[in-house]
Amino acid sequence: MDKILVLGASGQVGIDLTIRLIEIFGNHRVIAADLKEPEEEVGCKFVQLDATDKDSLLSLVKREKISEVYHLVAMLSATAEKFPIKGWQLNMDTLFQVLEMARQGLVKKIFWPSSIAVFGPTTPKEHTPQHTIVEPATIYGISKYAGELLCQWYYINHKVDVRSVRYPGIVSWKAEPGGGTTDYAVEIFYQAVKDGKYESFLNPDTELPMMYIDDAINATITLMQAPAHSINIRTSYNLSAISFTPAQLARAIKKHLPSFTIEYKPDYRQQIADSWPKSIDDAEARKDWGWSHQFDLDKMVSEMLFQITKKLKKTV
Numbered sequence: 001m002d003k004i005l006v007l008g009a010s011g012q013v014g015i016d017l018t019i020r021l022i023e024i025f026g027n028h029r030v031i032a033a034d035l036k037e038p039e040e041e042v043g044c045k046f047v048q049l050d051a052t053d054k055d056s057l058l059s060l061v062k063r064e065k066i067s068e069v070y071h072l073v074a075m076l077s078a079t080a081e082k083f084p085i086k087g088w089q090l091n092m093d094t095l096f097q098v099l100e101m102a103r104q105g106l107v108k109k110i111f112w113p114s115s116i117a118v119f120g121p122t123t124p125k126e127h128t129p130q131h132t133i134v135e136p137a138t139i140y141g142i143s144k145y146a147g148e149l150l151c152q153w154y155y156i157n158h159k160v161d162v163r164s165v166r167y168p169g170i171v172s173w174k175a176e177p178g179g180g181t182t183d184y185a186v187e188i189f190y191q192a193v194k195d196g197k198y199e200s201f202l203n204p205d206t207e208l209p210m211m212y213i214d215d216a217i218n219a220t221i222t223l224m225q226a227p228a229h230s231i232n233i234r235t236s237y238n239l240s241a242i243s244f245t246p247a248q249l250a251r252a253i254k255k256h257l258p259s260f261t262i263e264y265k266p267d268y269r270q271q272i273a274d275s276w277p278k279s280i281d282d283a284e285a286r287k288d289w290g291w292s293h294q295f296d297l298d299k300m301v302s303e304m305l306f307q308i309t310k311k312l313k314k315t316v
């Protein structure tokens with residue numbers, strides 16, 4: 001039976017996505033691959049793999065008869081600013097490789113996430129439309145926008161069924177993010193539960209589009225299960241749930257932990273955040289494949305505090 005491969009399965013999105021795919025398709029149909037072992041047992045075959053190693057990836061796909069790939073491998077915005085060549089190579093070469101495998105008929109369907117990072121300082125910041133000025137100011141954003149166009153090129157010229165959404169900042173608790181500008185919105189919960197205080201690397205009023213992990217996974221699966229004829233955007237869909245600032249997030253945490261305090265010490269990531277939209281118009285995703293989100297700020301905060309408190313108790 002054909003199998004589903006999650007590349008980058010130990011990462012922030014990968015771990016939750018792998019678990020959900022196993023729930024839907026069963027563990028014999030899902031293969032998790034990553035450079036590093038997952039933090040928790042995900043319940044399917046795990047293959048240690050460097051996604052930039054083309055030969056190993058190709059032989060894995062052939063050996064396991066992979067028909068669908070969720071390609072989640074990426075160097076995120078903050079890290080890629082420090083290692084631009086490595087970031088570009090990781091983000092682009094691995095995508096090219098998977099698209100080529102689809103062109104050759106080995107793989108039938110691909111999911112590859114883009115990001116709000118494709119937008120830049122010249123993009124309208126409020127309710128950013130699907131089609132607008134796109135001049136990303138980070139290596140990560142440039143690689144994601146080039147990737148979007150690459151996906152569309154493979155779709156138009158080679159009928160490759162590749163589907164994509166522009167993830168906002170993702171808030172989750174199973175695996176921590178690494179190297180992103182929106183990571184503060186995860187770190188804050190660990191610090192709030194552990195120390196009762198947090199030093200934010202973004203200013204209090206920096207509003208960014210965000211999403212709870214369950215919504216991000218739901219969007220991903222819904223898009224992949226949608227009939228091909230309903231997908232009208234083959235670059236990447238705008239996707240939106242909530243927008244908030246560090247100050248608003250801190251206030252929502254304080255409702256549960258009244259003694260929680262926050263201080264602000266913006267660093268180089270402030271400039272990246274300032275180049276991104278505050279909110280996103282995702283009408284096309286809602287219209288084409290019925291996307292809707294479930295988690296607002298308060299619901300997300302309650303769930304995060306509950307899950308992280310439980311997780312940290314287990315580790316002591």
Ligand code: SER
Nearest residue numbers: 076077115180181182
């Ligand atoms: N979470 C990503 C980052 O901050 C944005 O897609 O880099």
